[in-house]
Amino acid sequence: MQTVTLLAFLVFLFTYALISVRRVRSVSIERPAAALFGALLMVLLGVVTADQVVEAIDLDIIGLLLGMMIIVSCLEITGLFDRVASTMVDRCGDCFTLLWVSMGITALLSALILNDTVVLMFTPIIVKVCRSIDANPIPYLVGEALAANIGSVATGVGNPQNAYILIQSGISFTEFAIALTPLAVMSLLVAVAIVALVFRKDLFDEGLRPHPIDRSLLAAASPKVRFEIPFFLVLGVLIAVFIGFLASSWLGMPVSLIAFLGGCFLLLALPLVKKDTGTGPILRGVDWTLILFFVGLFILLKGVETSGLMALMLGSFEDMGAGVAGVAGLTVVSSVLSNLISNVPAVMLLSPMIPVGDDTLWLSLATSSTLAGNATILGAAANVIVVEKGLSMGAEVRFLDFLKAGLPVTLVTLLISVLLLGL
Numbered sequence: 001m002q003t004v005t006l007l008a009f010l011v012f013l014f015t016y017a018l019i020s021v022r023r024v025r026s027v028s029i030e031r032p033a034a035a036l037f038g039a040l041l042m043v044l045l046g047v048v049t050a051d052q053v054v055e056a057i058d059l060d061i062i063g064l065l066l067g068m069m070i071i072v073s074c075l076e077i078t079g080l081f082d083r084v085a086s087t088m089v090d091r092c093g094d095c096f097t098l099l100w101v102s103m104g105i106t107a108l109l110s111a112l113i114l115n116d117t118v119v120l121m122f123t124p125i126i127v128k129v130c131r132s133i134d135a136n137p138i139p140y141l142v143g144e145a146l147a148a149n150i151g152s153v154a155t156g157v158g159n160p161q162n163a164y165i166l167i168q169s170g171i172s173f174t175e176f177a178i179a180l181t182p183l184a185v186m187s188l189l190v191a192v193a194i195v196a197l198v199f200r201k202d203l204f205d206e207g208l209r210p211h212p213i214d215r216s217l218l219a220a221a222s223p224k225v226r227f228e229i230p231f232f233l234v235l236g237v238l239i240a241v242f243i244g245f246l247a248s249s250w251l252g253m254p255v256s257l258i259a260f261l262g263g264c265f266l267l268l269a270l271p272l273v274k275k276d277t278g279t280g281p282i283l284r285g286v287d288w289t290l291i292l293f294f295v296g297l298f299i300l301l302k303g304v305e306t307s308g309l310m311a312l313m314l315g316s317f318e319d320m321g322a323g324v325a326g327v328a329g330l331t332v333v334s335s336v337l338s339n340l341i342s343n344v345p346a347v348m349l350l351s352p353m354i355p356v357g358d359d360t361l362w363l364s365l366a367t368s369s370t371l372a373g374n375a376t377i378l379g380a381a382a383n384v385i386v387v388e389k390g391l392s393m394g395a396e397v398r399f400l401d402f403l404k405a406g407l408p409v410t411l412v413t414l415l416i417s418v419l420l421l422g423l
Helices: 003-021 031-042 048-058 061-077 080-091 095-112 115-132 139-150 160-169 173-198 215-221 229-246 255-273 279-284 288-306 310-321 325-340 344-352 359-374 382-390 398-422
Strands: none
Touching: 003 031, 003 061, 003 288, 003 310, 031 048, 031 095, 031 288, 031 382, 048 288, 061 080, 061 115, 061 229, 061 255, 061 279, 061 288, 080 095, 080 115, 080 229, 095 139, 095 173, 115 139, 115 310, 115 382, 139 173, 139 359, 139 382, 139 398, 160 173, 160 344, 160 359, 173 359, 173 398, 255 279, 288 310, 288 382, 325 359, 325 398, 344 359, 359 382, 359 398, 382 398
């Protein structure tokens, strides 16, 4: 192993440990700080050059996140989340029903639009609902993240790696959806059952009866919200952005630019129609720590790539006989890589090894890279968004909280995927 590869490996392990533990002695280390420190070490040790730092930062993802965060902040200001939280609780009589309804809605939306966008909008709703009924938000946030990844399996626009595979493989949108929607439905049922089992004390009493929702708490916590012109302005921009997502290929514009332009428009337009709101409150609703976290991860993963560590890991899989020529082998390699370096870089690394026309392997790469992202917080961008957004609202999902539900969901759903695609 070359010196630069060894340095990249040590920095990666150290950074991953900091992100996972988040506390050294009595000092709390936030995930963005850990990721940026890892990026700093990559630069100082010469693993990544200055030019590679600029190249590593994916402006498409940053633009998409920033634009959607601005829109979500405007929705918060105009009262949408209070109304949706009230409606959800009004339709759900107990905590278990609230769990599967929220996971079902998240999965359905994640099949239609990018799952990162869905969790950006839905996480504040989940936290508000739980606060209104005095419930622990952790089971619902974990369930939301798992459902977002599972739902995104179903279509070629559900997540960034699926969109990449859809383009590279030549599989049509319809064929993709027909092949993987049944898998997504079965995986969602598994996820609901496992989350309910892992967090049963928060959802059921000793007789396994679901905890009822106290309506009096809801009435006291959720004031009536009137929807006025500012709300309809924001909603109109959101609908226009979603239409832009669907028509992005026809427009010749990336979804990141569409989201960013929508956010920029609201920064100017909302204060004009809502006199008590300025640009400052809107920008304060943006989770800047999440942006910094992604910047740090981009640079860290660039070091893993340029140092040769990524190629070394692939070679190790080949030596162990877990090649990418079959569904099972590809699933193993893709799953491990997706948790080590995140699923989008893993797909980009593995796709050149899969021949165009072998639809089964392409679909296997899509399912394994996405479902494997449920194992840990760092496995998928949607997980990070849920955890960081929840933390900013006072609901902390610890690494172990996520792992004890996410890992069994990942193992069972990957097994289902291998069986379905292998047959």
